[in-house]
Amino acid sequence: MDEFQEILQDFLVESFELVEKLDEDLVELETHPDDLELLNGIFRVAHTVKGASSFLNFDTLTHLTHHMEDVLNKARHGELTITPDVMDVILESIDLMKALLEKIRDTSSDDGIDVSACVARLDKISNGDLSGLADAVAAQEAKEENSTVVEEDIEEPEPEEELDYENMDPDDVEAEIERLLAQRQAEDKAKREAKIAAGEEVPSMPPEPSEEEAKKEKKEEKTEAKKAPAPTPAPSKQAKSQKSSSDEAKAAAPAKRAPATVEQTIRVDVKRLDHLMNLIGELVLAKNRLIKINDDVEERYEGEEFLEELNQVVSIVSLVTTDLQIAVMKTRMLPIGKVFNKFPRMIRDLSRELNKKIDLVISGEDTELDKSIVEEIGDPLVHIIRNSCDHGIETPEERLAKGKPETGTIALKAYNEGNQIVIQIDDDGKGLDPEMLKEKSLQKGIITEKEAESMSDREAYTLIFKPGFSTAAAVTSVSGRGVGMDVVKTNIEKLNGIIDIDSEVNVGTSIKLKIPLTLAIIQALLVGVQEEHYAIPLASVLETVRISKDEIYTVEGRSVMRLRDDILSLVHISDIFEVERILDASEHVYVVVLGLGTSKLGLIVDSLVGQEEIVIKSLGDYLKGIEGIAGATIRGDGGVTLIVDVVALMNMAKDVKATALTESNAGESASSEKTKPSDYVIMVVDDSKTDRTIMRKSLEPMGVTIVEANDGQEALNILKSGEYNFDAMLIDIEMPRMDGYTLATEIKKYNRYKNMPLIAVTSRTSKADRMRGVESGMVEYITKPYSADYLASVVQRNVNFKPEFM
Amino acid sequence: MSDKLKEIISKQEQQQESVVEQLDDVVQLVGFVIGDEEYAVPILSIQEIIKPFPWTRVPQVPKYVLGVFNLRGSVIPLIDLRTKFGLPTKKQNDETRFIVIRDGDDVAGFVIDRLTMAIRIKKENIGPPPDTVNGENTTIDGVGKQADRIITILKVNKLLERDF
Numbered sequence: 001m002d003e004f005q006e007i008l009q010d011f012l013v014e015s016f017e018l019v020e021k022l023d024e025d026l027v028e029l030e031t032h033p034d035d036l037e038l039l040n041g042i043f044r045v046a047h048t049v050k051g052a053s054s055f056l057n058f059d060t061l062t063h064l065t066h067h068m069e070d071v072l073n074k075a076r077h078g079e080l081t082i083t084p085d086v087m088d089v090i091l092e093s094i095d096l097m098k099a100l101l102e103k104i105r106d107t108s109s110d111d112g113i114d115v116s117a118c119v120a121r122l123d124k125i126s127n128g129d130l131s132g133l134a135d136a137v138a139a140q141e142a143k144e145e146n147s148t149v150v151e152e153d154i155e156e157p158e159p160e161e162e163l164d165y166e167n168m169d170p171d172d173v174e175a176e177i178e179r180l181l182a183q184r185q186a187e188d189k190a191k192r193e194a195k196i197a198a199g200e201e202v203p204s205m206p207p208e209p210s211e212e213e214a215k216k217e218k219k220e221e222k223t224e225a226k227k228a229p230a231p232t233p234a235p236s237k238q239a240k241s242q243k244s245s246s247d248e249a250k251a252a253a254p255a256k257r258a259p260a261t262v263e264q265t266i267r268v269d270v271k272r273l274d275h276l277m278n279l280i281g282e283l284v285l286a287k288n289r290l291i292k293i294n295d296d297v298e299e300r301y302e303g304e305e306f307l308e309e310l311n312q313v314v315s316i317v318s319l320v321t322t323d324l325q326i327a328v329m330k331t332r333m334l335p336i337g338k339v340f341n342k343f344p345r346m347i348r349d350l351s352r353e354l355n356k357k358i359d360l361v362i363s364g365e366d367t368e369l370d371k372s373i374v375e376e377i378g379d380p381l382v383h384i385i386r387n388s389c390d391h392g393i394e395t396p397e398e399r400l401a402k403g404k405p406e407t408g409t410i411a412l413k414a415y416n417e418g419n420q421i422v423i424q425i426d427d428d429g430k431g432l433d434p435e436m437l438k439e440k441s442l443q444k445g446i447i448t449e450k451e452a453e454s455m456s457d458r459e460a461y462t463l464i465f466k467p468g469f470s471t472a473a474a475v476t477s478v479s480g481r482g483v484g485m486d487v488v489k490t491n492i493e494k495l496n497g498i499i500d501i502d503s504e505v506n507v508g509t510s511i512k513l514k515i516p517l518t519l520a521i522i523q524a525l526l527v528g529v530q531e532e533h534y535a536i537p538l539a540s541v542l543e544t545v546r547i548s549k550d551e552i553y554t555v556e557g558r559s560v561m562r563l564r565d566d567i568l569s570l571v572h573i574s575d576i577f578e579v580e581r582i583l584d585a586s587e588h589v590y591v592v593v594l595g596l597g598t599s600k601l602g603l604i605v606d607s608l609v610g611q612e613e614i615v616i617k618s619l620g621d622y623l624k625g626i627e628g629i630a631g632a633t634i635r636g637d638g639g640v641t642l643i644v645d646v647v648a649l650m651n652m653a654k655d656v657k658a659t660a661l662t663e664s665n666a667g668e669s670a671s672s673e674k675t676k677p678s679d680y681v682i683m684v685v686d687d688s689k690t691d692r693t694i695m696r697k698s699l700e701p702m703g704v705t706i707v708e709a710n711d712g713q714e715a716l717n718i719l720k721s722g723e724y725n726f727d728a729m730l731i732d733i734e735m736p737r738m739d740g741y742t743l744a745t746e747i748k749k750y751n752r753y754k755n756m757p758l759i760a761v762t763s764r765t766s767k768a769d770r771m772r773g774v775e776s777g778m779v780e781y782i783t784k785p786y787s788a789d790y791l792a793s794v795v796q797r798n799v800n801f802k803p804e805f806m
Numbered sequence: 807m808s809d810k811l812k813e814i815i816s817k818q819e820q821q822q823e824s825v826v827e828q829l830d831d832v833v834q835l836v837g838f839v840i841g842d843e844e845y846a847v848p849i850l851s852i853q854e855i856i857k858p859f860p861w862t863r864v865p866q867v868p869k870y871v872l873g874v875f876n877l878r879g880s881v882i883p884l885i886d887l888r889t890k891f892g893l894p895t896k897k898q899n900d901e902t903r904f905i906v907i908r909d910g911d912d913v914a915g916f917v918i919d920r921l922t923m924a925i926r927i928k929k930e931n932i933g934p935p936p937d938t939v940n941g942e943n944t945t946i947d948g949v950g951k952q953a954d955r956i957i958t959i960l961k962v963n964k965l966l967e968r969d970f
Contacts, residue, residue: 282879532863577865619864619874622883622914622968626866632874632881640862640876721897 004056011052012105013267018045019098020338023345026091030348033082043072049097058110061100067122068093074126084352089121091345270371273332280321280328281615284521285634287321288612290314292636325521334374336414336423337365342378343385343412350389357396357407358389364414369421373515376495377423380488384425384511385410387464387485392429392509402506404428420539423513432503434460441466456566461501462598465489489598493647496522496539499598514539522616524633524643526609527592529573530581533641535614535633536603540646542595544608548588552604561591561602568593570602571653576628596646601653612636616643628652677703677805681724682795684708685715685743686732686761691784695730695761698788699795703805712738716746719753726756727799730791731778733762733769744776757798761786831929835950837922837957838905841893844957845918846925846950851962853906853913855921858898868970875915877906884915885965912966925950925957932959 022045029038050065071090074080082090096118100110294314301307340362351358369377393399393408400406411426434457441447441463447455467486492499492513500512516522516539524535525544545563552559552570559570570591574581591602614633619626630645674680682704686692692708699706707724709715712735719726729747733740740760747753759780760773773781780794795801835846836855861875861884870889874881884904889895901920906913927950935946945964950957 285879579865617881619881620883621912622966623864623867623871623874626864628866629864632862634876634879634881638876639860640874640881642862642864642874723897 008056008104008108011056012101015049015052015101018048019094019101020341021045022094024341026087026094027344027348029082030084030087036076039072039076043069043076046072049101053110058100058104060110060113060115061097061104064093064096064100064115064119067119067126068097070126071122080125086125088352089118089125091349093118093122268331270332273328273371276328277332280325281521281617283321284325284613284615287318288636289638291318329370329517329521330368332371333368334371335365336367336369336374336377336421337362339374339378339381340365340412340414343381346382346385347389347410350386354389355395356389356393358393359407359409361409361411362413363411367414367416367421369515370517373421373495376491377513377515380491380513381412381423381425383485383488385412388425388427388429388509392427392431394430398430417514420514420516423515424510425513426508426510428508431505431507431509432461432464432501433505437461437463458501459598461503462499464501465499465598493596496537496646498539498595501598522614523611524614525592525611526641527573527590527603527605528607528609529577529605530579532577532579533609533635533639534573534577534605535612535641535643536592536594537630537643537646538611540594540596542593542600544593545591546588547591552589559604563593563602566600568600568602569653570604571656572604575656576649576652594646594650596650599650601650603649614641614643674802677801678705680704680727680799680801682706682799683715683718683724683726683729685710685712685729685735685740687711687735688732691732691761694788695791698791701788702792702796702801704795704799711735712740712743712746715743719747719750726753728757728759728795730759730761730795733760733764733773740778741772741776744773744778748777759794759798761791832926833929833932833950835925835927835957835959836905837925838903838918839920839922840887840891840918844922844955845887846957846959847905847907847962847965848959849924851907851909853908856904856906856915858902858904858917871970872917875904877915880913882906882913882915884917886917888917888919907962907965909962909966912963914966916965925952927952927957 053061347360413424438452497515503509523538834849863873904915947961
C-alpha cells in the first residue's frame with residue numbers, strides 16, 4: 001500500500017507539472033496551429049497521464065484523457081484543424097483533467113466528477129471532421145502511433161548501429177539478432193521497472209506491443225541483413241549506444257520532448273528546507289552575537305595581538321554565514337514563471353468572454369522568489385490582471401476610435417530591485433480617472449466629501465483597494481463585485497509588500513507590487529522608545545526624518561506633520577505599545593515613515609538604533625495574536641526585541657488620539673504629605689565609606705531616612721527600582737563607574753526626578769567644577785570639609801523640611 | 807566479615823524495595839514560596855530553574871505577564887505568579903528564581919519568591935482542593951499534607967493556559 005502511495009505521489013507531482021506547462025503550450029498552439037512540435041508535446045501529456053492513470057486504476061481520468069488523445073492525435077496528423085472552438089473544448093477537457101487530478105490528490109480517488117459531457121464534445125470533434133472512422137479505431141491508432149513515437153526515441157541511434165551488420169554471415173546475423181532481441185527485452189523490462197519504481201508508468205509500451213515492435217524490428221533487420229551480409233559486429237560499442245539511448249529515452253519520456261541536456265535536480269521535501277532555514281536563523285543570531293562580543297573585546301583589549309586573529313575569525317564566520325543564508329534561501333526559491341504560466345490561458349479566456357483583443361507580454365519569468373511567497377502571490381495577480389482586462393482594456397471599437405491599436409496589451413514583468421522583487425502589471429487601457437473614483441467612493445459612502453476634496457490623485461487611485469469599491473457599472477462574471485482588489489491589498493500586506501499605482505487617463509495603468517525576497521530573515525530598523533527597543537521591518541520603512549516638536553500639529557485631535565508636499569499623520573509608538581514615559585523626551589523626535597500598500601503613517605520614536613538583520617521568531621501559543629506585534633527576535637546581546645506588525649499598527653493608529661507629547665506628569669510626583677521626619681528620604685552617594693558615615697552622622701539628628709549608594713551606577717539603579725521616593729540626593733563628584741556629573745545628567749532625564757534637588761558634596765572647589773555642577777543640574781555645591789550643621793541646614797532648605805519637626 | 811557483607815546486602819535490598827515503593831505511590835514535587843504560601847509542581851513538568859535575568863516587556867497583556875525572555879534561542883513568556891495570585895509586587899532579590907515549566911509544546915517561565923526543596927509525597931497524603939475554589943477553573947490540583955505544613959499543588963496545564 002505504501003508503495004502504491006509513493007507511486008501515486010510521484011504520479012501527481014509529475015502530472016501537475018505537465019498540466020502546468022500544458023496551459024502555456026495550448027495558448028501558443030492557438031496562434032501557431034501548425035506547430036507539430038507543440039502538438040506532439042501536448043499529445044504526449046495527455047498520453048502520459050492516460051497511461052499512468054490506467055495503471056493506477058483511475059478510470060474516469062483514463063476515460064477523459066483517452067478521448068483528449070483522440071482529438072489531439074487527429075490534429076497531429078493534420079486531419080483536424082485547431083479552431084478556437086475546438087480549442088475551447090480541449091481547454092475545457094484540460095480543466096476537467098486538473099479537477100480530477102486535484103480530486104485524486106485530496107481523496108485518492110477520481111470518483112464524483114462527471115466527464116461525460118466533455119467526452120461527448122470531444123468525440124463530436126474527432127468524429128465531425130473525420131468521415132466514418134470509429135472511435136475505437138482512432139483509439140487503437142492513437143495507441144499504436146504513440147508506441148511507435150516512443151520507440152522512435154529509443155531507436156534513434158539505430159541506423160548507426162545497423163551499419164555494423166554490413167556483410168554479415170546470415171547465420172551470424174540470426175544469432176546476433178537473437179542476442180540483441182534478448183538484450184533489448186531485458187533492457188525494456190529493466191527500464192519499465194525503473195519507471196515503476198520512480199512512480200512512472202508508460203503503459204504505452206506494454207509488454208505485447210514492444211515485443212511486436214521487436215519482432216517487426218527483427219524482420220526489418222533480417223531483410224536488411226539479407227540484403228547486405230556483414231562481418232564481425234562491434235557488440236561493446238553497440239551495447240553502449242543502446243544503453244545511452246535508452247537512458248536518454250527514459251529521461252525524455254516523462255519530460256515530454258525535453259531537450260537532450262537533462263537538468264541535474266533532486267526533489268527535496270519542503271520540510272527539510274524549512275528546517276535548514278531555521279538552523280540558519282539560529283546561526284545568524286549567533287553571528288550577530290559574536291560580532292557584538294568582538295566589538296566589546298576590541299574595546300577592552302585594544303592593541304592586543306590576539307585581537308587581530310579574533311577579528312579575522314569573526315569576519316570569516318560572518319561572511320560564511322551570510323553566504324550560507326543566501327545559499328539556503330536560494331534553495332527555497334522558485335521562478336515566478338510558475339505563477340505567470342497560468343496567465344496566457346486566463347487572458348485568452350477573458351478576451352473571448354469579454355470580446356476584447358488582448359495581448360499578454362510576459363518578461364522576467366525567471367526572477368526567483370521564496371516558495372511561500374510564490375504561493376501567496378498568485379491570487380493577487382489574478383485579480384489585478386482580471387481587473388486590467390475588464391476595466392482597463394477597452395473594446396476594439398473604442399480603442400480604434402481613440403486611435404489606439406485594436407489589440408490591447410497587458411505587460412507582466414518581474415524584476416529584482418535591491419532586496420525586493422517588483423512585479424509590475426502595465427496595461428494600455430483607459431487608465432484610472434481620479435475624479436470618477438472619488439465620485440464613486442462618495443456615492444458608496446467610502447469617503448466623505450471633505451476627504452475627497454483634499455485627496456491627491458495618487459490617493460484617489462488607492463480607492464480601488466477599498467472593500468466594497470467597484471468602478472464597473474455592472475457586475476460581470478469577471479469582476480465588479482468589489483472583493484478582488486481588497487484581497488490584493490490584504491495579501492500583499494501580509495507579505496510585507498507595497499503597492500504602487502500610477503495611471504494616466506486613456507494611456508494606461510501601471511501597478512507595481514514590491515515584495516521582500518524572503519520571510520524568515522529580514523532587514524529591520526531598530527528604534528528606541530524610552531528604554532525599550534522595537535524592530536520595524538525595513539521593507540515597510542520609506543524614510544526616517546528628525547523633527548523638532550514644534551513641527552507637530554494637531555488637526556481634529558490627531559497629530560500630523562508636513563512632509564515635503566504631503567501631510568503625514570503621526571502616532572507615537574508609546575501610545576500604541578503602552579510605554580511608560582519615565583524618561584523626559586528631548587526637544588527632537590524621530591519620525592519613521594511607514595509605507596504599506598498605498599497608505600503612509602509617521603511613527604514617532606525617541607531614537608533610531610540602527611539597521612540589523614533579524615530572524616523572526618514566534619511568541620508562542622501563550623502570547624500569540626497580540627495586536628501590533630508580529631513576533632520577536634533575539635539580538636546580539638541576547639535580549640529579546642519585539643517586531644512591529646506594520647499592518648496591525650496602521651490599523652491601531654486610527655484609534656489613537658493626538659499624542660500628549662508636551663504633557664508632563666511633573667505635578668503627580670509631588671511628594672505626599674509628610675507626617676514625621678522619617679518620611680523624608682535622602683540618598684547619599686559617595687564611594688568613600690568614611691564620607692558617607694560623616695554625612696549620615698550630620699543628617700541623623702534630623703530623623704530623616706537615609707539610603708546609601710556606592711557610586712553613580714548603584715544610585716541610578718536604586719532610583720530606577722522606585723523603591724523609595726527620594727526628596728533629595730547628596731552626590732560626590734569623584735566616583736568610580738559613574739561620576740557625579742554624569743549621574744546628575746542621567747537623573748534629570750527622568751520626568752519623575754526632574755524637580756528633585758541634587759546637592760554636590762565634593763572637595764573640588766574650582767569655579768569650572770561649580771559651573772559643571774550647575775550645568776548637570778545640581779542645585780547646591782557644598783565643599784568638603786563642611787560642618788554638620790551646615791549640611792543639615794542646606795538639606796532642610798532644599799526638601800522644605802517642616803519647622804515642626806525640628 | 808560475612809556478617810558485614812550480609813548487612814550490606816540486606817541494606818541494599820531494603821533500599822531497592824523502598825525505590826519500588828516510591829515508584830508506586832509517591833509523587834515527586836518541587837516546592838517554592840510565593841508570598842507566605844508554599845506551592846509545588848510535579849518535578850517532571852519542570853524544564854529548568856534559572857536565576858532571574860532581563861526580560862522584554864510585551865504590550866497589551868495582563869499585568870502578570872511580565873514579558874518574554876530568551877532561553878537559549880527560544881522566546882519564552884514570563885509570568886509573575888505573585889501578581890497572578892493577587893499579591894503586591896515585590897522587588898526581585900537573590901532568592902528569586904524563574905521556573906521554566908513545560909507541558910507538551912507549551913512552555914513558560916514563572917517568577918517565584920524562593921525555592922524550598924524537592925518533595926516526595928505519598929499519593930494518599932494528597933487531598934483534593936478545598937471546596938471553596940470553584941471546580942474546573944482552579945489552578946489548584948490538590949493539597950499535599952506534610953508533617954509540619956501544607957503544600958498547594960498547582961495544575962501545570964492550567965498555569966500554561968492563556969486566560970486573557
